[in-house]
Amino acid sequence: MRRIRAAVTGAVTLSLVLTAAACGGGTSGGSGSNSQPKTLTYWASNQGSSIEVDKKVLQPELDQFERETGIKVKLEVVPWSDLLNRILTATTSGQGPDVLNIGNTWSASLQSTGALLPWDDAAFAKIGGKDRFVDSALGSTGAPGQDPAAVPLYSMAYALYYNKKMFKDAGVEKPPATWDELAATGKLLSKDGKWAIGVEGSNLSNNIHQVFVLGKQRGADFFTADGKADFTSDGAVAAVKQYVDLMAAHKIVAPGNAEYAQNQSLSDFAKDKTAMVLWQTPSQTFASQGMSEEEWGVAPAPVPSGAPGQGTSVNSMVAGINMAVFKNTKNLDGATKFVKFMTSDEEQKTLNKAYGSVPPVKTAQADPAFDTPSLKVIRDTLATSASALPQVPEESQFETVVGTAVKELFADAAAGRPVTTESVKAALDKAQQQMPKK
Structure with a gap:
């Protein structure tokens, strides 16, 4: 998608x-x-x-x-x-x-x-x-x-796109290949009103795409083998927390991104306000913001080991x-x-x-x-x-309820409210209660 x-x-x-x-x-x-x-x-x-x-x-x-x-x-x-x-x-x-x-x-x-x-x-x-x-x-x-x-x-598919000027100005020589590298690089890029990476916290499907991948990297699928919702497993909870922590803990995402919906992160990327975005089809969408192909670079989306592949090295839906x-x-x-x-x-x-x-x-x-x-x-x-995201009949409800849970957690992070393992699990449990019972 x-x-x-x-x-x-x-x-x-x-x-x-x-x-x-x-x-x-x-x-x-x-x-x-x-x-x-x-x-x-x-x-x-x-x-x-x-x-x-x-x-x-x-x-x-x-x-x-x-x-x-x-x-x-x-x-x-x-x-x-x-x-x-x-x-x-x-x-x-x-x-x-x-x-x-x-x-x-x-x-x-x-x-x-x-x-x-x-x-x-x-x-x-x-x-x-x-x-x-x-x-x-x-x-x-x-x-x-x-x-x-x-x-x-x-x-x-998703890849990591980076603003070459912002990387050069911050003295960052190459895009991060792991999430740990992204957090460390993000500290160098997030200063003087500029931020490391953009998210679209009010874009429900984008939320799902990102936390699904992070879940796969932790061995979690959000659904069991027989198609039952499984939103509160340790891997699923950790995946959602990891994504929201880009704002809540690492503070490398602008708080205003909690309210961003479709495509709103692009303007910041093109205007040298955000150094990286996880995106799918850059050439047309970046050009629409007045950004030439010479101004941005591309790398595979991060994985824990730095080596994309199958299983826990999945880096895109x-x-x-x-x-x-x-x-x-x-x-x-x-x-x-x-x-x-x-x-x-x-x-x-x-x-x-x-x-x-x-x-x-x-x-x-x-x-x-x-x-x-x-x-x-x-x-x-x-x-x-x-x-592929789970090919189950309830997938669209999954996008809505878990996407909304992530949106609400980003709102907490933007407002300075703590985002803890317990609060993430509670939000995902609430989402799971809204799914059809099997």
């Missing part, structure tokens, strides 16, 4: 107003091959620095699809803060778009609603086959043992965007053609270049444009040291 883009905020306030004309289920036309509607509705996630940027990226491609097929695509770019709630409401009401983007971490949750088209071998065959996609991307398309609920569209089709679309043939178009080699190159992400399609990845230093780190991370 992106920023987060990774950032899926998603407080559970289900609200959606859709007219019949805006719904996949409300378009006119029969189900016969000659009476398929000549329009599709498409909810795209906000991948660019603004919704307007997304429209400029996507509309020419949608126009090309219409020229090739005669099918017009009605585009709506949905902000991450609204996307999950919009989708959940659509799955309940049966009134949604024909095609939509979903954060890949939600795949199993949305799959469990039964509202999305399953991508069995026959469906994949219509878009060129499942083997076109890289394994790490396919691993975040739904629950294990079930047909995927979506098709990979954009792939991303498998981030990305999937493309799904609502099962009740009245234009299944057109929706399938649209997914095939968007996952074609040419479109994969065009779109992922525009967004600074990596194509999940193997043949598109071979383009030299995806061999830049930053994208090489992301590709290596996805191949060797990233782990």
Whole structure:
């Protein structure tokens, strides 16, 4: 998923107003091959620095699809803060778009609603086959043992980005490879109104992404093998405390970051106020802040040993965007053609270049444009040291309740209230009580 883009905020306030004309289920036309509607509705996630940027990226491609097929695509770019709630409401009401983007971490949750088209071998065959996609991307398309609920569209992973000027001014020669190094380096960088690293404490999904990785580094998954919530294990508690302690104990994060939501840490990074950020797709998002590629560097996200890999050396979740089709679309043939178009080699190159992400399609990845230093780190991370978030039906609730717990703990840290192992465990226990009982 992106920023987060990774950032899926998603407080559970289900609200959606859709007219019949805006719904996949409300378009006119029969189900016969000659009476398929000549329009599709498409909810795209906000991948660019603004919704307007997304429209400029996507509309020419949608126009090309219409020229090739005669099918017009009605585009709506949905902000991450609204996307999950919009989708959940659509799955309940049966009134949604024909095609939509979903954060890949939600795949199993949305799959469990039964509202999305399953991508069995026959469906994949219509878009060129499942083997076109890289394994790490396919691993975040739904629950294990079930047909995927979506098709990979954009792939991303976290890396550590650093402001070269701030490092030089502080006499720091290289980016930290371990968390201990980051804390020590952070002391050198956090002075004179400047801070070592930015967080987005009010960005629920970003919170989840970071504490999930820290949990993996401590052998904790936040869910048991049989899918039960396990938020209060020693590893999970320590992971959350470690993340919040960047502000609470090490004091290398500005207290104001407790209130930051999607993308708000970027401005500080570009304006030489914050020296490092954990991010996914830098080229487009940093450029939107007026930052040239010469001004920032990249390194793998830290791990305790300094050597990223599998197991306790995981340093990113498998981030990305999937493309799904609502099962009740009245234009299944057109929706399938649209997914095939968007996952074609040419479109994969065009779109992922525009967004600074990596194509999940193997043949598109071979383009030299995806061999830049930053994208090489992301590709290596996805191949060797990233782990998919739990593919369980309750994953979206996990993002909401634990993401909110972390947000509240950051608020405590910003206000100078103590953040202790006990207070972290209490916050996570409260979150676990809000999960569905199994």
